Amino acid sequence: MRCNYCEWRCDLSAGQAGVCRMYREEQGAVKERFPMQWSACSVSRMESMPFYHAHPDSRTLTIGTYGCNFSCRYCSNAHVARRDPLEFKAEMNGMAPEELIRMALKHGCQNIVFNVNEPAMSLQSLLKLKQNADQAGLPMGCLTNAYTTEESTEILAAIFSFLNIGLKGFSAEFHRNYIGIGSIDPILRNISRLAKIRHIEVTTPVIEGVNDSELGAISEFIAGIDPDIPWHVFRLLPEHEMKSVAYPSIERINQLLQTARKKLSYVYFHNFVGSDWVNTVCPDCGTRVIERFSLGCGGDRMDKFLCKEGNQCPSCGRRIKIHGRPYQTDVKEAT
Numbered sequence: 001m002r003c004n005y006c007e008w009r010c011d012l013s014a015g016q017a018g019v020c021r022m023y024r025e026e027q028g029a030v031k032e033r034f035p036m037q038w039s040a041c042s043v044s045r046m047e048s049m050p051f052y053h054a055h056p057d058s059r060t061l062t063i064g065t066y067g068c069n070f071s072c073r074y075c076s077n078a079h080v081a082r083r084d085p086l087e088f089k090a091e092m093n094g095m096a097p098e099e100l101i102r103m104a105l106k107h108g109c110q111n112i113v114f115n116v117n118e119p120a121m122s123l124q125s126l127l128k129l130k131q132n133a134d135q136a137g138l139p140m141g142c143l144t145n146a147y148t149t150e151e152s153t154e155i156l157a158a159i160f161s162f163l164n165i166g167l168k169g170f171s172a173e174f175h176r177n178y179i180g181i182g183s184i185d186p187i188l189r190n191i192s193r194l195a196k197i198r199h200i201e202v203t204t205p206v207i208e209g210v211n212d213s214e215l216g217a218i219s220e221f222i223a224g225i226d227p228d229i230p231w232h233v234f235r236l237l238p239e240h241e242m243k244s245v246a247y248p249s250i251e252r253i254n255q256l257l258q259t260a261r262k263k264l265s266y267v268y269f270h271n272f273v274g275s276d277w278v279n280t281v282c283p284d285c286g287t288r289v290i291e292r293f294s295l296g297c298g299g300d301r302m303d304k305f306l307c308k309e310g311n312q313c314p315s316c317g318r319r320i321k322i323h324g325r326p327y328q329t330d331v332k333e334a335t
Protein backbone atom coordinates (compact mmCIF):
# COMPACT_ATOMS: atom_id res chain seq x y z
CA MET A 1 0.00 0.00 0.00
CA ARG A 2 1.25 3.48 -0.89
CA CYS A 3 1.15 6.58 1.29
CA ASN A 4 0.00 9.57 -0.75
CA TYR A 5 0.61 12.29 1.80
CA CYS A 6 3.79 13.52 0.12
CA GLU A 7 5.62 13.16 -3.15
CA TRP A 8 7.76 10.29 -1.90
CA ARG A 9 4.63 8.12 -2.20
CA CYS A 10 6.27 5.49 0.00
CA ASP A 11 5.41 1.83 -0.17
CA LEU A 12 4.21 0.98 3.34
CA SER A 13 3.69 -2.73 2.76
CA ALA A 14 5.47 -5.35 4.85
CA GLY A 15 5.45 -3.17 7.97
CA GLN A 16 7.60 -0.40 6.49
CA ALA A 17 7.26 3.10 7.95
CA GLY A 18 8.20 5.26 4.94
CA VAL A 19 10.87 7.94 4.56
CA CYS A 20 9.45 10.11 7.36
CA ARG A 21 8.82 7.10 9.63
CA MET A 22 5.56 8.68 10.78
CA TYR A 23 3.01 6.49 8.94
CA ARG A 24 2.35 2.78 8.62
CA GLU A 25 -0.18 0.51 7.00
CA GLU A 26 -2.84 -0.77 9.38
CA GLN A 27 -5.78 -2.91 8.25
CA GLY A 28 -5.56 -1.63 4.70
CA ALA A 29 -5.27 2.06 5.59
CA VAL A 30 -2.42 4.56 6.11
CA LYS A 31 -2.27 5.42 9.81
CA GLU A 32 -0.11 7.69 11.93
CA ARG A 33 2.35 5.79 14.10
CA PHE A 34 2.15 8.38 16.92
CA PRO A 35 -1.24 10.10 16.78
CA MET A 36 -1.72 13.15 19.04
CA GLN A 37 1.87 12.95 20.30
CA TRP A 38 3.57 16.33 20.34
CA SER A 39 7.24 17.28 20.47
CA ALA A 40 6.53 20.89 21.41
CA CYS A 41 3.79 23.08 22.76
CA SER A 42 4.60 26.62 23.80
CA VAL A 43 3.48 30.22 23.48
CA SER A 44 5.12 32.62 21.07
CA ARG A 45 4.52 35.70 18.92
CA MET A 46 3.42 35.52 15.32
CA GLU A 47 6.37 37.55 14.00
CA SER A 48 8.88 35.04 15.33
CA MET A 49 7.51 32.19 13.16
CA PRO A 50 7.99 34.27 10.91
CA PHE A 51 4.61 35.56 9.77
CA TYR A 52 4.71 39.32 9.12
CA HIS A 53 1.40 39.73 7.28
CA ALA A 54 -0.90 37.36 9.18
CA HIS A 55 -2.55 38.18 12.52
CA PRO A 56 0.12 40.80 13.38
CA ASP A 57 1.46 40.72 16.93
CA SER A 58 -0.88 37.92 17.97
CA ARG A 59 -0.03 35.42 20.64
CA THR A 60 0.17 31.92 19.20
CA LEU A 61 0.28 28.40 20.55
CA THR A 62 3.13 26.73 18.64
CA ILE A 63 3.09 22.98 18.26
CA GLY A 64 5.06 20.29 16.46
CA THR A 65 5.44 16.56 16.20
CA TYR A 66 8.30 14.40 14.89
CA GLY A 67 9.86 13.32 11.62
CA CYS A 68 10.37 14.94 8.24
CA ASN A 69 10.29 13.98 4.58
CA PHE A 70 13.37 16.11 3.77
CA SER A 71 17.01 15.42 4.67
CA CYS A 72 18.35 18.98 4.74
CA ARG A 73 22.08 18.85 5.35
CA TYR A 74 21.89 22.10 7.35
CA CYS A 75 18.74 21.31 9.37
CA SER A 76 18.45 23.29 12.60
CA ASN A 77 15.76 20.94 13.96
CA ALA A 78 17.63 17.72 13.19
CA HIS A 79 17.27 16.56 16.81
CA VAL A 80 13.52 16.19 16.19
CA ALA A 81 13.22 15.90 12.42
CA ARG A 82 16.02 13.53 11.47
CA ARG A 83 15.97 10.87 14.18
CA ASP A 84 13.63 7.89 14.18
CA PRO A 85 10.53 9.12 16.10
CA LEU A 86 10.52 5.81 17.95
CA GLU A 87 13.59 7.05 19.86
CA PHE A 88 11.39 9.73 21.47
CA LYS A 89 8.56 7.41 22.47
CA ALA A 90 9.17 7.72 26.21
CA GLU A 91 9.21 11.53 26.16
CA MET A 92 6.35 12.25 23.72
CA ASN A 93 3.61 14.54 25.05
CA GLY A 94 0.27 12.90 24.40
CA MET A 95 -2.44 15.56 24.33
CA ALA A 96 -5.97 15.34 22.98
CA PRO A 97 -7.27 18.23 20.85
CA GLU A 98 -9.41 19.44 23.76
CA GLU A 99 -6.32 19.76 25.96
CA LEU A 100 -4.40 21.75 23.35
CA ILE A 101 -7.30 24.13 22.86
CA ARG A 102 -7.67 24.56 26.62
CA MET A 103 -3.99 25.39 26.85
CA ALA A 104 -4.22 27.90 23.97
CA LEU A 105 -7.15 29.69 25.58
CA LYS A 106 -5.65 29.62 29.06
CA HIS A 107 -2.54 31.39 27.74
CA GLY A 108 -4.47 33.99 25.77
CA CYS A 109 -3.46 32.65 22.34
CA GLN A 110 -5.39 33.92 19.34
CA ASN A 111 -4.31 31.15 16.97
CA ILE A 112 -2.26 27.96 16.65
CA VAL A 113 0.83 27.51 14.46
CA PHE A 114 2.47 24.17 13.62
CA ASN A 115 6.13 25.14 13.28
CA VAL A 116 8.62 22.51 14.42
CA ASN A 117 8.62 19.93 11.64
CA GLU A 118 6.59 19.20 8.53
CA PRO A 119 2.78 19.16 9.10
CA ALA A 120 2.29 16.54 6.37
CA MET A 121 3.83 14.08 8.85
CA SER A 122 0.80 14.43 11.15
CA LEU A 123 -2.16 15.28 8.95
CA GLN A 124 -4.62 12.99 10.66
CA SER A 125 -4.00 14.48 14.12
CA LEU A 126 -4.09 18.00 12.70
CA LEU A 127 -7.43 17.37 11.00
CA LYS A 128 -8.87 16.39 14.39
CA LEU A 129 -7.32 19.42 16.08
CA LYS A 130 -8.76 21.66 13.37
CA GLN A 131 -12.33 20.68 14.33
CA ASN A 132 -11.77 21.79 17.93
CA ALA A 133 -9.87 24.90 16.87
CA ASP A 134 -12.81 25.94 14.68
CA GLN A 135 -15.21 25.54 17.59
CA ALA A 136 -12.94 27.71 19.75
CA GLY A 137 -12.53 30.33 17.02
CA LEU A 138 -8.76 29.76 16.73
CA PRO A 139 -7.34 29.96 13.18
CA MET A 140 -4.50 27.56 12.38
CA GLY A 141 -1.31 28.25 10.45
CA CYS A 142 1.84 26.30 9.65
CA LEU A 143 5.33 26.26 8.27
CA THR A 144 5.59 23.69 5.48
CA ASN A 145 8.03 22.53 2.80
CA ALA A 146 5.05 21.97 0.46
CA TYR A 147 6.43 18.68 -0.87
CA THR A 148 2.91 17.34 -0.62
CA THR A 149 0.85 15.56 -3.27
CA GLU A 150 -1.98 17.48 -4.90
CA GLU A 151 -4.49 15.64 -2.68
CA SER A 152 -2.70 16.39 0.57
CA THR A 153 -2.05 20.00 -0.44
CA GLU A 154 -5.83 20.35 -0.38
CA ILE A 155 -5.84 18.81 3.10
CA LEU A 156 -3.22 21.34 4.21
CA ALA A 157 -5.42 24.12 2.84
CA ALA A 158 -8.43 22.71 4.67
CA ILE A 159 -6.57 22.79 7.99
CA PHE A 160 -4.49 25.95 7.69
CA SER A 161 -5.70 29.39 6.68
CA PHE A 162 -2.17 30.85 6.63
CA LEU A 163 1.01 29.08 5.57
CA ASN A 164 4.67 30.00 5.43
CA ILE A 165 6.22 27.86 2.70
CA GLY A 166 9.93 27.11 2.65
CA LEU A 167 11.31 27.53 -0.84
CA LYS A 168 14.87 26.60 -0.09
CA GLY A 169 16.41 26.99 -3.52
CA PHE A 170 15.40 26.92 -7.14
CA SER A 171 17.54 24.31 -8.87
CA ALA A 172 17.09 20.55 -9.06
CA GLU A 173 20.79 20.24 -8.23
CA PHE A 174 20.44 22.12 -4.92
CA HIS A 175 17.42 20.06 -3.93
CA ARG A 176 19.18 16.82 -4.83
CA ASN A 177 22.44 17.64 -3.05
CA TYR A 178 21.26 19.53 0.02
CA ILE A 179 17.61 18.51 0.59
CA GLY A 180 17.62 14.93 -0.65
CA ILE A 181 14.69 15.12 -3.05
CA GLY A 182 14.62 14.54 -6.80
CA SER A 183 12.44 17.38 -8.05
CA ILE A 184 11.36 20.87 -7.05
CA ASP A 185 8.35 20.81 -9.41
CA PRO A 186 5.76 19.64 -6.84
CA ILE A 187 6.81 22.44 -4.47
CA LEU A 188 6.40 25.10 -7.17
CA ARG A 189 3.04 23.61 -8.18
CA ASN A 190 1.81 23.67 -4.59
CA ILE A 191 2.99 27.22 -3.93
CA SER A 192 1.01 28.37 -6.99
CA ARG A 193 -2.05 26.47 -5.82
CA LEU A 194 -1.91 27.58 -2.17
CA ALA A 195 -1.37 31.23 -3.16
CA LYS A 196 -4.76 31.11 -4.90
CA ILE A 197 -6.72 29.81 -1.95
CA ARG A 198 -4.85 30.76 1.24
CA HIS A 199 -2.68 33.48 2.72
CA ILE A 200 0.91 32.47 2.07
CA GLU A 201 4.32 33.87 2.85
CA VAL A 202 7.53 32.32 1.52
CA THR A 203 10.79 31.79 3.39
CA THR A 204 14.19 31.08 1.86
CA PRO A 205 17.04 30.21 4.22
CA VAL A 206 20.13 31.51 2.46
CA ILE A 207 23.43 29.65 2.74
CA GLU A 208 26.58 31.46 1.73
CA GLY A 209 28.03 30.06 -1.49
CA VAL A 210 25.38 27.34 -1.79
CA ASN A 211 21.98 28.78 -2.76
CA ASP A 212 22.61 32.55 -2.78
CA SER A 213 22.96 32.47 -6.58
CA GLU A 214 19.35 31.22 -6.78
CA LEU A 215 17.76 34.20 -5.00
CA GLY A 216 17.05 35.99 -8.28
CA ALA A 217 15.19 33.01 -9.77
CA ILE A 218 13.17 32.56 -6.58
CA SER A 219 12.07 36.20 -6.53
CA GLU A 220 11.09 35.95 -10.24
CA PHE A 221 8.99 32.90 -9.51
CA ILE A 222 7.17 34.50 -6.57
CA ALA A 223 6.59 37.73 -8.49
CA GLY A 224 5.11 35.67 -11.33
CA ILE A 225 2.45 34.34 -8.97
CA ASP A 226 1.73 37.52 -7.01
CA PRO A 227 4.18 40.35 -6.25
CA ASP A 228 2.37 40.96 -2.96
CA ILE A 229 3.42 37.58 -1.49
CA PRO A 230 5.75 38.43 1.43
CA TRP A 231 9.22 36.88 1.00
CA HIS A 232 11.47 36.24 4.00
CA VAL A 233 15.13 35.75 3.23
CA PHE A 234 16.49 34.10 6.30
CA ARG A 235 20.21 34.36 7.07
CA LEU A 236 20.87 30.72 7.82
CA LEU A 237 23.34 29.70 10.48
CA PRO A 238 23.86 26.13 9.25
CA GLU A 239 23.57 23.19 11.66
CA HIS A 240 23.62 19.40 11.45
CA GLU A 241 26.12 18.34 8.71
CA MET A 242 27.06 21.91 7.75
CA LYS A 243 28.11 23.47 11.03
CA SER A 244 31.49 24.46 9.59
CA VAL A 245 30.03 26.59 6.75
CA ALA A 246 30.54 30.34 7.16
CA TYR A 247 27.57 32.53 8.11
CA PRO A 248 26.19 34.56 5.17
CA SER A 249 27.57 38.06 4.73
CA ILE A 250 24.79 40.51 5.61
CA GLU A 251 26.05 43.16 3.25
CA ARG A 252 26.49 40.85 0.27
CA ILE A 253 23.10 39.15 0.62
CA ASN A 254 21.39 42.49 1.08
CA GLN A 255 23.03 43.67 -2.13
CA LEU A 256 21.69 40.59 -3.94
CA LEU A 257 18.18 41.50 -2.78
CA GLN A 258 18.12 44.93 -4.42
CA THR A 259 16.69 43.58 -7.69
CA ALA A 260 14.11 41.48 -5.85
CA ARG A 261 12.89 44.59 -4.02
CA LYS A 262 11.94 46.10 -7.38
CA LYS A 263 9.80 43.07 -8.25
CA LEU A 264 8.23 42.17 -4.92
CA SER A 265 6.27 44.43 -2.56
CA TYR A 266 7.47 42.89 0.70
CA VAL A 267 11.04 41.55 0.90
CA TYR A 268 12.48 40.91 4.37
CA PHE A 269 15.98 39.93 5.39
CA HIS A 270 16.36 38.64 8.90
CA ASN A 271 17.71 36.25 11.49
CA PHE A 272 20.33 38.62 12.81
CA VAL A 273 20.17 41.16 15.61
CA GLY A 274 19.19 44.67 14.62
CA SER A 275 18.12 43.98 11.02
CA ASP A 276 16.63 47.07 9.46
CA TRP A 277 14.87 44.97 6.82
CA VAL A 278 12.22 43.61 9.17
CA ASN A 279 9.98 46.67 8.80
CA THR A 280 7.19 46.93 6.25
CA VAL A 281 7.27 49.95 4.00
CA CYS A 282 4.47 50.95 1.68
CA PRO A 283 5.32 49.57 -1.78
CA ASP A 284 3.92 52.73 -3.41
CA CYS A 285 5.24 55.67 -1.36
CA GLY A 286 7.91 54.12 0.89
CA THR A 287 6.30 55.18 4.19
CA ARG A 288 7.08 52.84 7.07
CA VAL A 289 3.75 51.16 7.90
CA ILE A 290 4.73 48.36 10.33
CA GLU A 291 7.74 48.57 12.60
CA ARG A 292 9.38 45.48 14.01
CA PHE A 293 12.60 44.60 15.69
CA SER A 294 14.74 41.51 15.44
CA LEU A 295 16.52 39.82 18.32
CA GLY A 296 18.13 37.31 15.97
CA CYS A 297 17.12 33.68 15.62
CA GLY A 298 13.34 33.35 15.96
CA GLY A 299 13.12 36.53 18.01
CA ASP A 300 11.28 38.97 15.76
CA ARG A 301 8.59 41.16 17.32
CA MET A 302 6.17 43.79 16.14
CA ASP A 303 6.67 47.23 17.60
CA LYS A 304 4.17 49.57 15.90
CA PHE A 305 1.31 48.96 13.50
CA LEU A 306 0.97 52.28 11.73
CA CYS A 307 -1.59 51.45 9.03
CA LYS A 308 -4.90 53.27 9.06
CA GLU A 309 -8.30 51.57 9.31
CA GLY A 310 -8.57 48.93 6.58
CA ASN A 311 -4.80 48.33 6.64
CA GLN A 312 -4.13 51.38 4.51
CA CYS A 313 -0.87 53.29 4.27
CA PRO A 314 -1.28 56.45 6.40
CA SER A 315 0.42 58.55 3.69
CA CYS A 316 -0.94 57.40 0.34
CA GLY A 317 -3.82 55.11 1.29
CA ARG A 318 -2.50 52.01 -0.48
CA ARG A 319 -3.90 48.84 1.05
CA ILE A 320 -1.18 46.80 2.77
CA LYS A 321 -1.58 43.02 2.55
CA ILE A 322 -2.69 41.74 5.97
CA HIS A 323 -4.46 38.47 6.77
CA GLY A 324 -6.50 38.75 9.96
CA ARG A 325 -6.17 41.81 12.14
CA PRO A 326 -3.48 43.34 14.35
CA TYR A 327 -3.71 42.36 18.02
CA GLN A 328 -1.27 44.81 19.53
CA THR A 329 -3.80 46.62 21.67
CA ASP A 330 -5.82 43.73 23.03
CA VAL A 331 -3.38 40.93 23.93
CA LYS A 332 -4.11 39.49 27.35
CA GLU A 333 -1.22 38.19 29.39
CA ALA A 334 -1.25 34.54 30.44
CA THR A 335 -2.43 33.83 33.97
Ligand code: SF4
Pocket residue numbers: 003004005006007008009010017018019020021022023068069120121
Ligand atom coordinates in the same frame (compact mmCIF):
# COMPACT_ATOMS: atom_id res chain seq x y z
S1 SF4 B 1 4.30 11.30 4.33
FE1 SF4 B 1 6.00 9.98 5.00
S2 SF4 B 1 5.32 7.87 4.58
FE2 SF4 B 1 3.96 9.26 3.45
S3 SF4 B 1 4.89 9.40 1.38
FE3 SF4 B 1 5.72 11.11 2.60
S4 SF4 B 1 7.63 10.36 3.50
FE4 SF4 B 1 6.47 8.59 2.77
